[in-house]
Amino acid sequence: MKEIDIPIETSAAKRRTNPLARVFDELVRFCRSRSMFMLHYCTGCGAIELPPAMTSRFDMERLGIQPMVTPRQADILLITGYVSIKTLKRVILTYEQMGSPKYVIGICSCTVNGGMYWQSYATAKQLDQYLPVDLYIAGCMPRPEAVLEGMRKLMDRIRSGEADGWEDYYRRYDWYLGNQQHLFGDDWQTPADVIGEASHYDLAGPGTEGEHTRLLQQCQKPLEPQQTFFQIGGSLEKKGESHE
Amino acid sequence: MRPENYQAISHPPSNEYELNFGPNHPGIEGNYALKVKLHGDVVVAARADGGYLHRGFEKLMEGRLWIQNIALVPRICVPDPVPMEVCYSMAVEVLNDMEVPERAQWLRVLQLELSRIAAHLFTFGGHAATTGMYTTMYWGVADRDQILDLFEEWTGGRVYHIYNIPGGVRRDMPAGFLDRVSCTMDYIESRLPDYDNLFFTNQVFVDRARDTGPMNQQQALEWGVTGPNLRATGLAFDVRRDDPYLVYDQIDFDIPTEAPGDAWARTLVRRQELKQSIHIVRQVVEKLPSVSGPVRTQIPNPLAWNVPAGETYTRVESSKGELGYYVVSDGGDKPHRVHVRGPSSMHAVQVLEQLAVGARLEDVAQIMFSLDACPPEVDR
Ligand code: SF4
Numbered sequence: 001m002k003e004i005d006i007p008i009e010t011s012a013a014k015r016r017t018n019p020l021a022r023v024f025d026e027l028v029r030f031c032r033s034r035s036m037f038m039l040h041y042c043t044g045c046g047a048i049e050l051p052p053a054m055t056s057r058f059d060m061e062r063l064g065i066q067p068m069v070t071p072r073q074a075d076i077l078l079i080t081g082y083v084s085i086k087t088l089k090r091v092i093l094t095y096e097q098m099g100s101p102k103y104v105i106g107i108c109s110c111t112v113n114g115g116m117y118w119q120s121y122a123t124a125k126q127l128d129q130y131l132p133v134d135l136y137i138a139g140c141m142p143r144p145e146a147v148l149e150g151m152r153k154l155m156d157r158i159r160s161g162e163a164d165g166w167e168d169y170y171r172r173y174d175w176y177l178g179n180q181q182h183l184f185g186d187d188w189q190t191p192a193d194v195i196g197e198a199s200h201y202d203l204a205g206p207g208t209e210g211e212h213t214r215l216l217q218q219c220q221k222p223l224e225p226q227q228t229f230f231q232i233g234g235s236l237e238k239k240g241e242s243h244e
Numbered sequence: 245m246r247p248e249n250y251q252a253i254s255h256p257p258s259n260e261y262e263l264n265f266g267p268n269h270p271g272i273e274g275n276y277a278l279k280v281k282l283h284g285d286v287v288v289a290a291r292a293d294g295g296y297l298h299r300g301f302e303k304l305m306e307g308r309l310w311i312q313n314i315a316l317v318p319r320i321c322v323p324d325p326v327p328m329e330v331c332y333s334m335a336v337e338v339l340n341d342m343e344v345p346e347r348a349q350w351l352r353v354l355q356l357e358l359s360r361i362a363a364h365l366f367t368f369g370g371h372a373a374t375t376g377m378y379t380t381m382y383w384g385v386a387d388r389d390q391i392l393d394l395f396e397e398w399t400g401g402r403v404y405h406i407y408n409i410p411g412g413v414r415r416d417m418p419a420g421f422l423d424r425v426s427c428t429m430d431y432i433e434s435r436l437p438d439y440d441n442l443f444f445t446n447q448v449f450v451d452r453a454r455d456t457g458p459m460n461q462q463q464a465l466e467w468g469v470t471g472p473n474l475r476a477t478g479l480a481f482d483v484r485r486d487d488p489y490l491v492y493d494q495i496d497f498d499i500p501t502e503a504p505g506d507a508w509a510r511t512l513v514r515r516q517e518l519k520q521s522i523h524i525v526r527q528v529v530e531k532l533p534s535v536s537g538p539v540r541t542q543i544p545n546p547l548a549w550n551v552p553a554g555e556t557y558t559r560v561e562s563s564k565g566e567l568g569y570y571v572v573s574d575g576g577d578k579p580h581r582v583h584v585r586g587p588s589s590m591h592a593v594q595v596l597e598q599l600a601v602g603a604r605l606e607d608v609a610q611i612m613f614s615l616d617a618c619p620p621e622v623d624r
Contacts, residue, residue, distance in 0.1 A: 041268050042275045044297065045322045045620060048403055051366075056386040069269075087275060087296045090267055116319065119307060122298045141403060 025161075032075075032101070033158040034064045039074035039098070041091060044081020046108035046141045053144035063151055071097040076154070079133075081141070082110035082123045085183060088130060092180065095131055096192035100201060102166045103134045103154060107147065112136050129179045132165030170198035174210035181212055187219045259283055265608060267296050273370060273612055274619035276592065282605060290600040290608070292593045297623040305582045310336055310410065311546035313579065318404045320584060321621040323366050326359035327562035329408040332582075334489065334558040335571040336410035339551050347532075348412035348539045349490045354425070354528045355395075355407065356490075356560070357521045361432065362391040363563035364514045364521075371511050371613040372443050375452050380443045387435060390428050397421065412540025422529045429522050429529075436519065444515055453508035457599040457611035460505055467598070468590040471565025472513045473615055477505035483561035497524050507607075507614035514563075514616070550577050564588055564616050584624060592617030 016022055040050055054060045054067060068074040071094045083091060095104065106127045109115035114125035127133055134157065137150040157163040169176060173194050181188050195213060198204040266277030277293040301320055305313050317332045318325030330352050337344060344352075369384025392402045398417055399405035407414050443449055459469070461477040474481055480499045484492045500516035502509035543549065553575040559568035565587025574580040596615060600608050 039268075044275075045319055045403075047274065048322045051381075051385045052389050052392075055382045057389050071268075082299065084296060084298050086298070087267070090296070094268060116316065117299050117304070120299050120304055122300045143402060 029159050029161060033155040036065050036075045036155075037068035037073055038065050038076040038078055039068050039071055039094070040078035040080060041087075041094060042081075043079055043083045043087050043091065044108060044110060046081035046110075049141050049144050049147060050078070050080060053147045058144040058148060060148060060151065063148065063155065065151055071095075072099060074098055075102060077102065077104045077131075079104065079106050079111055079127060081108040082115065082117055083127060084122050085124055088124045089184060092130060093190055093192075096190050096194060100166050100197070101164075103158070103163050104131050104165060105150060105154060106133045106136045107142055107150075109138050109140045112138055115140060124183065130176060130183070132168045132176075134163045134165040167201075167203055170194065170201060170203040170208060171205045172207040173198060174207055174212050177216060178210075178212040181215065186215055189216060189220055260288065263605070264293075265605075266293075272609060273617060276617075276619035276622065278596070278600065278608065278612075280600065280605070280608065285605045287600050287603055287605060287608060290597050292597055294593065294619065294623050297620045299624065301624045302582050302584065305579055307578065309547065309577055310549055310551055310579065313582075314409055315406050318406065319620070320624055321562070321564070321567075321586070321588070321618045322403070323618060324359055324363035324563045325404055326355050326408070327560045327567050329406070330356060330490075331558055331560045331567055331569045332571075333408045333410045334560070335556050335569045336551060338556040338558060339554050339571065339573050340410065341552075342411055342541060342543075344412055345538050345541060346491070347416075347535045347537050350528055350532050350535055351413050351417070351539060352408060353490050353492065353495070354525060354532070355398075355405070355413075357524045357528070358391050358394060358425075360563045361518060361521050361525075362388045364518050365391075365432075367563075367613065367616045368439075368443070368511050368514055371453075371507075371610065372449070374609040374613050375449055377443060377446065377448065380439065383435070383439070383442070387432055390431065394421075394425060394428055397424070409540065409543075411543045412538070414540070416539050422532060425525065425529055429525055433519075433522050436515075439515070444512065450508065452607070453511065453610065453614065454504075454506060456507040456607050457603060457614065458504065458506040459595070459599060463598075464505065467595050469565070469595060470587050470590075471561065471563070471616075472517060473510055473565065473591060473595075475499065475501045476509035476513045478503040483559055483566050487559065489558070489560060495524055495527055507610055510614045510616070548577060550575055551579075559585070562587065564591070564618055564621075584621075586618075586621040586624065588616075588618040588621045589624075591615040592619065592622045 016025060040047065052058055077095055077098060079091060095102070106112065110117060110123070111127040114123065117123045118125065124130065135150055135154050137146055139146055154163060195204070195208060198208045260281060260283050262279060262281050264277060265280050266272040267275050275296040277296065279291045279293055280287050281289040301316065305316060308316065313332065314329060317328040320328050365384045365388040369381035372380030395405055396402050398421060399407040459477060461479055464474050464477045478501055480501050482499045485499060497520045500513055500520065502513050551573045553573055555570070555572040557568055557570045559566055567587060568585035570583040570585065571579055572581040592612070592615065596612060596617065599611050603611060
C-alpha cells in the first residue's frame with residue numbers, strides 16, 4: 001500500500017488547444033454542473049439532514065440537483081456519514097456501477113477521519129483511501145445550509161474542471177484496489193471491469209495496473225451460480241453467503 | 245471482473261425468485277436490507293439483513309468516561325435522540341443515588357415530548373411517501389424543522405443536543421423561549437386538520453394500509469413489540485403511565501389505542517399521540533414558570549468520576565417503544581458493561597420478517613415504515 005507517485009495532469013494542461021473545442025468543452029461542463037442527479041446512500045447519521053435539504057424548506061432542486069434512485073443514472077454519490085466495513089463494500093459496488101463522469105461527496109466528519117468512531121472496530125476511517133472523494137463537507141452533522149453550500153462548491157469545481165476524482169480512480173486503480181484488498185481480504189472482487197473502462201476512457205496509466213490488479217486477476221474466477229439464501233421449502237436457514 | 249470471466253448462469257424454471265430489498269433502496273428506511281423470496285409479487289419468505297450501520301456502541305462505551313458517553317448515546321437513534329440521553333443519564337443517576345432537581349425534570353419532559361413530535365412527523369411523512377404521497381412527506385419534514393429550530397435555540401444543536409447529563413440538564417432555557425414553544429405548538433396543531441385531509445382520511449392511504457401487515461395482540465406480546473405498535477393492537481401499555489419516570493405522574497394525558505393492529509392502525513395511533521404530546525407540552529409550558537431552582541445537581545469532577553459499583557435497568561418511552569439501558573459499573577471511571585434495549589431491534593427483525601410474509605412487494609416498505617423501525621438502533 002505505498003503511495004505511487006504519478007504525475008497528475010492539472011486541469012489547465014487538460015485543456016484542448018483548438019479554440020472551438022475549448023468552447024465546446026466549457027459548454028459541456030457548464031451544462032453538466034447545472035443538472036445533476038444525486039444518489040444518496042444513507043450510510044450513517046448524516047442522512048437525517050438530507051430530507052430537510054431536499055424538501056420544501058431548503059429545496060435543493062433549485063440548484064438543479066435531484067435525488068435519483070439507481071446508480072446507473074446518477075452523477076453524484078453522496079456518502080452521508082460513517083461507513084461500516086459491510087457498507088463500504090456496497091458503496092464501492094455502487095460507485096463502480098455509476099457512469100462516468102461521477103463525483104463523490106463525503107458528508108460528515110466520520111468520512112474524513114473516523115469522527116466519533118475513531119476507535120470502533122467496525123468502521124472504515126478514511127473514505128478517500130477507498131474511493132476518490134471530490135468534496136468533503138465536515139461537521140457532526142453538517143447543517144442543510146452547509147450541504148447546499150457544498151453542492152454549490154461542487155458545481156463550481158465541475159465547471160472549472162477540477163472535480164476529476166473519477167479520472168484519478170482509473171489512473172491509480174491499483175492503489176485504491178490495494179487499500180480495498182487490505183480491508184476486505186485478497187479475494188475481494190467486483191463485477192465491474194475497471195481496467196477495461198480505464199482504457200476505454202484513455203486514462204490507463206502506469207498506476208492502473210500493478211501488483212494488486214495482478215492479484216485480482218489471479219483470484220477472479222467465473223461467477224458461480226449464487227447459492228440460495230433460503231433453503232428449499234421456505235426455511236430461513238442461511239447458507240453459503242458470508243455475513244459481511 | 246474481466247470480460248473473459250463472464251459466463252451465463254442457468255436457473256431451473258421457476259415462479260419464485262429472490263430479491264435484495266435494500267440497503268440502498270428508496271423504499272427502505274435508512275441503511276438496512278431485507279432479502280425477500282417472491283412468488284409472483286407476493287412475499288413468501290423474508291429475512292432481515294442488518295449490520296450495515298454497526299459501530300459497536302456497547303463496546304465503545306466501555307472505553308470512554310461516564311460523561312463522554314453522553315456525546316455517544318444520541319447517535320444510537322438518529323430521528324429520536326433525546327430519550328437515549330435521558331435514559332442513560334437516569335441510569336447513571338440511579339447508580340449514584342442522585343436526586344435530579346425538579347426543574348430539570350420538567351425540562352427533560354419538555355424535551356422528550358418535543359422530540360416525540362418531531363419523530364412522529366418524520367415517520368408518517370415517510371409512510372406517506374411509501375404510498376406515493378410525497379406532499380405529506382414534504383410537509384412533515386418542513387414542520388419537523390420548526391421543532392428543530394426550537395432545539396437549536398435551546399441547546400445549540402439541531403439534531404443532537406447533548407443537553408441531558410447525569411444530575412440534570414446543562415443549562416436553563418433562553419428568555420422568552422416558552423412563548424416560542426407555544427407558538428410552534430399552535431402552528432403544528434393548526435396543521436393537523438390539513439394532514440387529516442391530505443393523508444389520514446385519504447382513500448389511497450386507507451385502502452392500501454388497511455389489513456396490511458396485521459398482527460394481533462398475542463403475537464405482539466410474544467414478539468416483544470412495544471410502543472405505538474403494541475397500542476395499535478388494542479393494549480394500552482405506556483411506560484410513561486405504567487412505570488412513571490421524571491414527572492409524568494403529575495401530567496394528564498391519554499393513551500390512544502386502536503384495535504386492528506395493521507399498518508393503518510399503527511400510523512393512526514401516532515397521529516393521535518401527536519395530539520397528546522402537544523397537550524403535554526402545553527401543560528409543561530404552563531407549569532415551568534412556577535418551578536424554580538437549579539437545573540442540575542453538583543457532580544464530582546467528571547474526568548475522575550468513579551461511579552459506585554452496581555447494576556441497574558432504566559426505561560423510558562421513546563417514540564418507537566420501550567427503550568431501556570442496562571448499565572453495570574464496577575466502581576471505575578468507565579462503565580463496565582452497557583446494554584441498550586432498543587425497541588426497533590424487535591420491530592425491524594423478527595416482527596418485520598413475519599409481517600412481510602403474504603404481503604405484496606410494494607407493501608413491504610409500507611410495513612417497515614408503519615413499524616417505525618430505526619436501523620441505526622437495530623445495528624448499534
Ligand atoms: S460525523 Fe457525527 S453526524 Fe456524521 S456520521 Fe459521524 S457521528 Fe454521525
